[in-house]
Amino acid sequence: MRTRIQNIIMTPGVREEKHISFVNDAEIHIHGNRIVYAGKKECAPAFEADQVINGGGALAMPGLCNMHTHTPMTLLRNVGSDLDLNNWLHQAIFPLEACLTDEAVRAGTDLGIMEMLSFGTTSFCDMYMHMDAVAEGVLHSGMRALLGHGIVDFDGSCADLEPGIAFAKKWHKAANDRIRVSLAPHSEGATTPEVLQKVEQWAGKLKIAIHTHVSETQFDVNGCIKRHGMTPPQYLDSLGLLSHPIVAAHCVWFTDKDIALFAKRGCTIVHNPISNLKLASGIAPVHKMLQAGCKVAIGTDGVASNNNLNLWEEMKLxxxxxxGTMLDPKVVSPAQCLAAATTVGAEAMGYVDLGLLKEGYLADLILLDLNQPSVVPVNDMENNLIYATLGSHVKLTMVDGKVLYQNGQFTTLDGKAVLARGARAAQELAEKAIAKAAENV
Amino acid sequence: MRTRIQNIIMTPGVREEKHISFVNDAEIHIHGNRIVYAGKKECAPAFEADQVINGGGALAMPGLCNMHTHTPMTLLRNVGSDLDLNNWLHQAIFPLEACLTDEAVRAGTDLGIMEMLSFGTTSFCDMYMHMDAVAEGVLHSGMRALLGHGIVDFDGSCADLEPGIAFAKKWHKAANDRIRVSLAPHSEGATTPEVLQKVEQWAGKLKIAIHTHVSETQFDVNGCIKRHGMTPPQYLDSLGLLSHPIVAAHCVWFTDKDIALFAKRGCTIVHNPISNLKLASGIAPVHKMLQAGCKVAIGTDGVASNNNLNLWEEMKLxxxxxxGTMLDPKVVSPAQCLAAATTVGAEAMGYVDLGLLKEGYLADLILLDLNQPSVVPVNDMENNLIYATLGSHVKLTMVDGKVLYQNGQFTTLDGKAVLARGARAAQELAEKAIAKAAENV
Known part of the structure; x- marks a missing residue:
């Protein structure tokens, strides 16, 4: 398929630029799953297209990477409100998760992918259970994802390791390389040194990334210091994990030493501002991290602690x-936010050709409607993008060269059926959990 | 006009209830501008309607009150980014505002009203200049508002007082009582004791509210202490202003004594979380204020420090x-957020019959689409409302018994023309300011 997108304004996106640039009267040419031209219309080479998309004056930009979520938790939306992380997990989340099936996870995955596509997210990084069902959802929906089977290990048996490795062998680089796999030990607190050492070895053997929760709460950090005499980053480094590509979610309670270590090792931090506020975990020192040269991506986390998958809220926050907390209006630029939501995530997923609208890059992109009252007048385009734009302004989402969402319609998902199946699966899950609790009384 | 809204779920809204309640299979009857029935369909009396609105399973709720904004600043959207309040005002905002005309303010007002209606805001509280143009916009659009002519006084001449009083005499209770007027001294720092004393006297004579900025920044508070030996709330109280109905915007740097004073006097605080973060003013101690029994409403502030008028973002934040800052997940309930966005504001505007869906109340209400991927499944309705719902889920907005917005269409505003006029007015304003600056060089 050869697609021309015309009648658009465009930003190529950013890596380390200080400002986001924009191109008026732009055009994008896509051949298969790659961008072959993105720039001024007047400079475009001849291109015969099978499909022409009229942007109607929209802003074209790279699709968003939601770098830490648990997509099937859509079924647990709004569950366990007003609890801290530890109580939220044990009282509200775990009893429901214990009743999950492949079928339920598939229903929750479709629902989450549908929500993400409607808000312009083109790839996500996930760690959960029943991951074959998640991978199947990614395969069929046309989405892009870095997926990991969550590894928990309290007794040193390393029972979750084997399924994690099997999952990687089965799915890494599947679906035209839209699926990549990580090894995903849940966190220091939910694993043993034994399993982390094996994860470290296997990540090297399989040449894949590691995805884990790091220093999410004070409780996590204090526990790690008690158990190992070090903070979580220092402990993970002592086991060699930080020498692999690593996606570290949360990183709220980082010391200056932790920040310096992460900068030195080139680890990717995933900032989840809403989830961290909602569970009263705190606010990550993102400005310090950026100043130190850390890679900072962003994520929504699961919707039981958010409670949606609209990454635009994270970009603004x-x-x-x-x-607001440093009392300095100059810290963190629009360009740093956009990079966090695009190129930093793409790189952490292991792609060197994703996150920019640029010749040779993968065609993951979105169109934003600039004809909405909340983004008129523009005055300053980069601030408009970060502070005024809403997820609902996304009018088209393309992944790997294919339009998956356009003007409220999905091309690979049956919207009504997904909503109905999601609602039903959530109800069945709640009923099962209640029945199980009654049995255990 | 007699309107029946059917096929809905409904919340009557909240005043001091601990939880938000919901009624399934509900129906609402509206006669003229008042609700004559709101509750279970099966309990509804016979009602012959001229107009039937099929909610399609939507959630009906009271319309939102945006209790502190400067609507015409839509023309200044995204201007002056990454500056603190003081520099933002003097470097970016004032030079543009000096070039405003009635016509520009009218264009900006229409644009802001259009944006607010699309996000379910049915009334707003404004303080600005060229206020006749704002009032005309409210009159013609069908919106509801508490409006005040901004009073600045650096030399004790009290020159702004007379226009403020004249505006009140002209517009208070106009437009079928949709318009109410306040006296609006800008802030302690931008006024003299002379003018504040006169405001105090006139507020009593005219029996109208006072709207002002209070303790927005540390700079404001330190300046007030230097000038008057007291914090802004204590100073305003010493002049008698807090004994009138008062709408106090921001209140970021309140001491425990300030909080106790506001609670005792029954003043209304307007929390503007996004604007306070964006201008690096800080985070108001809202939990403490609520604990002390203060009335807390919410507002967006103007869009140059937000940068939109989507009050759902404030409700979530x-x-x-x-x-997130108190590290306590239990503080501030969904019911307190909903009250802040509805009844607390309605009462501060001087209405005793606004903000609830209840027999005898004014018919300001909205319908929310529950068939969107980001609010499915519901699981917990009150958390869904505060944490998952987006402004774009609003499918119908009714003010004073009239539908003003439905499914992307406006009934009193020509959407395309308002957008075009707003964009043009912003451009002309920028050009004028540049020309003026060149003259002054």
Whole structure:
């Protein structure tokens, strides 16, 4: 398929630029799953297209990477409100998760992918259970994802390791390389040194990334210091894990030493501002991290602690929280936010050709409607993008060269059926958990 | 006009209830501008309607009150980013505002009203200049508002007082009582004791509210202490202003004594979390204020420090910021957020019959689409409302018994023309300011 997108404004996106640039009167050409031209219309080479998309003056930009979520938790949306992480997990989440089936996870995955596509997210990084069902959802929906089978190990048996490795062998680089796999030890607190050492070895053997929760709460950090005499980053480094590509979610309670270590090792931090506020975990020192040269991506976390998958809220909050708590309006730029939501995540997923609208890059992109009252007048385009734009302004989402969402319609998912199946699966899950609790009384 | 809204779920809204309640299979009857029935369909009396609205399973709830904004600042959207309040005002905002005309303010007002209606805001509280143009916009659009002519006084001449009084005499209770007027001294720092004393006297004579900025930044509070030996709340109280109905915007740097004073006097605090973060002013101690019995409403502030008028973002941030900074997930309930966005504001505007869906109340209400992927499954309706719902889920907005917005269409505003006029007015304003600056060089 050869697609031309015309009648658009465009930003190529950012890596380390200080400002986001924009191109008026732009055009994008896509051949198969790759961008073959993105720039000024007047400079475009001849291109015969099978499909022409009229952007109607929309802003074209790279699709968003939601770098830490648990997609099937859509079924647990709004569950366990007003609890801290530890109580939320044990009282509200675990009893429901214990009743999950492949079928339920598939229903929750479709629902989450549908929500993400509607808000312009084109790839996500996930760690959960029943991961074959998640991978199947990614395969069929046309989404892109870095997936990991969550590894928990309290007794040193390393029982979750084997399924994690098997999952990687089965799915890594599947679906035209839209699926990549990580090894995903849950966190220091939910694993043993034995299993982390094996994860470290296997990540090297399989040449895949590691995805884990790091220093999410004070409780986590204090526990790690008690158990190992070090903070979680220092402990993970002592086991060699930080020498692999690593996606570290949360990183709320980082010391200056932790930040310096992460910067030195090139680890990717995933900032989850809403989840961290909602579970009263705290606010990550993102400005300090960026100043130190850390890679900072962003994520929504699961919807039981958010309670949606609209990454635009995280993009707006990332700079706001730093400005408001440091009492310095200059910290964290629009360009740093956009990089966090695109190129930093793409790189952490292991792609060198994702996150920019640029010749040779994978065609993951979105169109934003600029004809909405909340983004008129523009005055300053980069601030408009970060502070005024809403997820609902996304009018088209393309992944790997295919349009998956356009003007409220999905091309690979049956919207009505997904909503109905999601609602039903959530109800069945709640009923099962109640029945199980009654049995155990 | 007699309107029946059917096929809905409904919340009557909240005043001081601990939880938000919901009624399934509900129906609402509206006669003229008042609700004559709101509750279970099966308990509804016979009602012959001229107009039947099929909610399609939507959630009906009271319309939102945006209790502190400067609507015409839509023309200044995204201007002056990454500056603190003081520099933002003097470097970016004032030079543009000096070039405003009635016509520009009218264009900006229409644009802001259009944006607010699309996000379910049915009334707003404004303080600005060229206020006749704002009032005309409210009159013609069908919106509801508490409006005040901004009073600045640096030299004791009290020159702004007379226009403020004249505006009140002209517009208070106009437009079928949709418009109410306040006296609006800008802030302690931008006024003299002379003018505040006169405001105090006139507020009593005219029996109208006072709207002002209070303790927005540390700079404001330190300046007030230097000038008057007291914090802004204590100073305003010493002049008698707190004994009138008062709408106090921001209140970021309140001491425990300030909080106790506001609670005792029954003043209304307007929390503007996004604006306070964006301008690096800080985070108001909202939980403490609520604990002390203060009335807390919410607002967006103007869009140059937000940068939109989507009050759902403030509703979500209000509890999140308290949880995340106090490290306590239990503080600030969904019911407190909903009250802040509805009844607390309605009462501060001087209405005793606004903010609830209840027999005899004014018919300001909205319908929310529950068939969107980001609010399915519901699991917990009150948390869904505060944490998962987006402004774009609003499918119908009714003010004073009239539908003003439905499914992307406006009934009193020509959407396309308003967008075009707003964009043009912003451009002209920028050009004028540049020309003026060149003259002054």
């Amino acid at each position: 990332m700079p706001l929280l730093q400005k | 209000m509890p999140l910021l308290q949880k």
